[in-house]
Amino acid sequence: MDMEIRALSEKHNVKISIVDISEGYNEIAKLQGTNPLTSVALGRTIINNALLSLSIKDGNKMTTNINGMGLGGSIIAEFQDKKFRGYIQVPNFEIEKIEEDKGSPLSQVVGKQGFLQISRDNGGTEPYTSRVEIVSGEVNLDFMYYLQQSDQVNSLISSTVEIAEDGSIKKACGIIIQMLPGFSDDDIDFIEEKVGSLDHLVKTLTGTTNYESLIKDICDDAKILGVGELKFECTCNMEKVISSVKMLGEDDIKKIIEEGEVVEVVCDFCKKQYNVKPEELAK
Structure with a gap:
């Protein structure tokens, strides 16, 4: 079952959310016909968009559009009422187009000559839209840059997509850690020491499904605010x-x-x- 879990630590002024969309994203990847690299690019975009969407009200919609002029073309992710979907323009380009001296394979899929745009639709006449330039093409760093520039919130966001030998999606999950108003330097130092490197955090995240325990390992006083089901569902009609x-x-x-x-x-x-x-x- 795809799910989300949200928690709050008053002691350390931090909010933590985790999403796991492995089941639904496996279906999306099959429908899109993605190769391993576009599976990662699209998956990270859908996961991170979902992580940011957990704070919006029911009925509202959040859409991420990444257009970096990369080999995968435009990437779109939508989230509304605990349902998610996603699309990548060129899902199965020729892997031979990846060049060794042009940066990481993922950054070549996403591209660096463009923007990351997020729209929040609350049912009004016009959605609230903001965008930033792409800084890395790695998706995770680009979302963190967006949060710093647009929302001006001290945040750590990381998502990962693990692919099985047969090309199916083994794991698709992500975490966001956000400092709350009133945080101190001690709070930041505590989180940095607890989380360690991003690689360590991702490894820990993919190695478990006991996400409540993982949150408690980060902040032992964390109060679970909610656990809910997410699912892939298209809104076309x-x-x-x-x-x-x-x-x-x-x-x-x-x-x-x-x-x-x-x-x-x-x-x-x-x-x-x-x-x-x-x-x-x-x-």
Whole structure:
């Protein structure tokens, strides 16, 4: 079961959240047809977007869009009502395109010549959107830079995707540690000493499913605020498809109706195919 857990340490002025979406992300990776590198890039984006989304109200939506001009193209992750989905533009590029002297393989997939944009939609007329330049292409560091620049919150965020020998997703999980207002230098020193290196934190995270125990190891006074189920679910439907077809323009739609064409639309996220009949367009 995919899940999230949130905790608070009043003693050390810190909030800790963990998500595990291994089950749902395995399904997404199969639908997208990702290779190992795009599996990591897309997975980290979906996990980190989910971690940031745990603080939004029910019904609100958070969307991350990464466009770094990399080999994987645009990457999109959405989270709403404990449901997540994601999409990568070029899921299975030729691995031979990775060049040894151009930085890490992941940074070449994501790219460094672009932006990371996050939109928070609370049901108003316009969502609140902010963006930062991509600084590493490693996804995790880019999200941390976003939090520092946009939200101005002292945070550590890290996610990881482990891939099995058969290409399936073995583990997809992440953690975010955020300092609360009123924190002191002693609080930061305590967390840094407890967490150690990012590599150690990720290794510990992937090696367990007892996330409550992991949180208690970081802050023994931590109070669990909530544990909940997450799941992969696409939000596409015929109404949205017809709305997208309307963007073709009145003349093109009239031509489709007159010629009796059936418009085929495939969802980028779940690959479901919709057939819009001329009579549905005529309405």
